[in-house]
Amino acid sequence: MAEPSRSVHVDEDHGCDDKSADGSQQKPYKTLLFALIQHPPLPSGGPQYLTRKKEPGAGQGPAVSEVQQQWVPATTSALKKATKLYDQHKRKQAKGDELASREKQEADKRQQILDEAKRLHIRQDPHLPKAIKIRLDQKDPAVVKLRSGQSEKDVDYSDGRGTRVRVTGRVHRCRAQKDVIFLTLQDGYGLLQCVLTGDLTKTYDAMTMTLETSLEIYGEMWEVPPKQHAPDDRELHADYYEVIGKAAGDKEAITTRAAPDADPQTLYDNRHLVLRGDHASAVMKVRAALLRAFRQTYEEITPSCLEVTPPCMVQTQVEGGATLFAFDYYGQKAYLTQSSQLYLETCLPSLGNVFCVAPSFRAEKSLTRRHLSEYTHVEAELDFITFDDLLAHLELVMCRVVELALTNPQIAKLILDLNPKFEAPERPFKRMKYADAIEWLNEHDIRTGEGEPHKFGDDIAEAAERKMTDIINRPIFLTHFPAEIKAFYMRKDPQDPRVTESVDCLMPNVGEIVGGSMRMEDYDELMEAYKRVEIDPTPYYWYTDQRK
Numbered sequence: 001m002a003e004p005s006r007s008v009h010v011d012e013d014h015g016c017d018d019k020s021a022d023g024s025q026q027k028p029y030k031t032l033l034f035a036l037i038q039h040p041p042l043p044s045g046g047p048q049y050l051t052r053k054k055e056p057g058a059g060q061g062p063a064v065s066e067v068q069q070q071w072v073p074a075t076t077s078a079l080k081k082a083t084k085l086y087d088q089h090k091r092k093q094a095k096g097d098e099l100a101s102r103e104k105q106e107a108d109k110r111q112q113i114l115d116e117a118k119r120l121h122i123r124q125d126p127h128l129p130k131a132i133k134i135r136l137d138q139k140d141p142a143v144v145k146l147r148s149g150q151s152e153k154d155v156d157y158s159d160g161r162g163t164r165v166r167v168t169g170r171v172h173r174c175r176a177q178k179d180v181i182f183l184t185l186q187d188g189y190g191l192l193q194c195v196l197t198g199d200l201t202k203t204y205d206a207m208t209m210t211l212e213t214s215l216e217i218y219g220e221m222w223e224v225p226p227k228q229h230a231p232d233d234r235e236l237h238a239d240y241y242e243v244i245g246k247a248a249g250d251k252e253a254i255t256t257r258a259a260p261d262a263d264p265q266t267l268y269d270n271r272h273l274v275l276r277g278d279h280a281s282a283v284m285k286v287r288a289a290l291l292r293a294f295r296q297t298y299e300e301i302t303p304s305c306l307e308v309t310p311p312c313m314v315q316t317q318v319e320g321g322a323t324l325f326a327f328d329y330y331g332q333k334a335y336l337t338q339s340s341q342l343y344l345e346t347c348l349p350s351l352g353n354v355f356c357v358a359p360s361f362r363a364e365k366s367l368t369r370r371h372l373s374e375y376t377h378v379e380a381e382l383d384f385i386t387f388d389d390l391l392a393h394l395e396l397v398m399c400r401v402v403e404l405a406l407t408n409p410q411i412a413k414l415i416l417d418l419n420p421k422f423e424a425p426e427r428p429f430k431r432m433k434y435a436d437a438i439e440w441l442n443e444h445d446i447r448t449g450e451g452e453p454h455k456f457g458d459d460i461a462e463a464a465e466r467k468m469t470d471i472i473n474r475p476i477f478l479t480h481f482p483a484e485i486k487a488f489y490m491r492k493d494p495q496d497p498r499v500t501e502s503v504d505c506l507m508p509n510v511g512e513i514v515g516g517s518m519r520m521e522d523y524d525e526l527m528e529a530y531k532r533v534e535i536d537p538t539p540y541y542w543y544t545d546q547r548k
Helices: 032-038 076-118 264-269 278-300 341-351 387-406 409-418 434-443 462-472 523-532 538-547
Strands: 007-011 048-052 164-177 180-186 191-197 214-223 234-245 325-329 332-336 354-361 374-381 430-433 476-479 496-500 502-507 511-517
Touching (some): 007 032, 032 076, 164 234, 278 387, 278 409, 341 354, 341 374, 341 538, 387 476, 430 434, 434 462, 462 476, 523 538
Parallel strands (some): 007 048, 191 234
Antiparallel strands (some): 164 180, 164 214, 180 191, 325 332, 354 374, 476 502, 502 511
């Protein structure tokens, strides 16, 4: 606090409103308001507030000279204005101090409650029926009986009681009310609402419960009361629980590190936590169901396809050298596979039709829905077929896989949760040649990314493909692409050597989901194809041998 006789200096040009200033001539403040905050007016009078600022002096030209003004008392109008702002500052500060005091009182009160809670220890009642261990999705009424009606007690094992169970899981949701805590556990198989009451809600663990904490809970299984909702319309009324592992809270809590509205890069970096969310876990479950459906489909079709496991480390390219992940393999250059289709072809003579579910890698540094550095690739290779046979096979497999996935009620629900507008594809798919697609795009004035009309030989961009597919609104087999824009090994159409017997399947609201083609079987034609795309045929000797 300044003494009455002290002068406080304010220099609008050279002063500072921070701790480096003290109001002296050498270290003046910048504003009169800051000076009042640091040295408030005293009832007995003072301090005196002196100000100065530069003002233009005499001189000619762009470099006008300036003279320093002398320290003079602040004007009455300036003091009045600064005092008004100072009074607002005091009121705001008083309100802040009051809020801080109230928050401190509440924090002290909560800390006192937590300290008392640490002294409370719950114990399992040895007289209760022995609990049976169940998974959270276990619903067999012969094993799990649900108690119904009402009881004056939170847990009641009298006649007609529900089954006493023991469950383990992680806290997926937590809702605390007066004298009751509702926990939703998940264990990867299902969800179960657990109700804590009485002393169970007064322990330190209960009062500091965090999402993803691992628990073991004992209690009686009940039907959910009328007009109430819970997973599978049942709940566990707990009589005892133990914390297996307490999850982090505050800044390290899962709701902070993997918040649903966080930016995509943050979610990518915390994918291990994102996977615990409803959306990501649903995607993984649907994905697993689709892989099971693919395997079942390939086994049940005639002729069936045998699953094989091609290598991921290769010395050849399939989709173009620009997208290869290269690495040193004991002194030799090698790559992560772009596709296993050429390896699958080597299996045909001895194994018949084959397929694989394996990772593929593409070195395309692009953040779009169509560019993934690594993805799971379902590929099949068929022997002794025509191009029409290939199209029929693709149509059958895709429709059957979707059909099998939807026969599982749980998976069907997840699919509709993820995509409420999903509809299973209807057969037959539309067949459209590349040349006809070019004509269709121009007729509908859908242009290239450069704003030009499409012409034969263009690699149709995704945006144009999707727009065409969405307008037609049915699955399309887009076929007979020009040889120049397709892989070197694709067989040319005998009726039109400009194009290949190739196909992309375009799905409404998605885009391309499948690609395939017939293979060159002529040795000389394959050698010429290597030459055309400037590929050394030496590493492909095993593939070329099949044409001899």
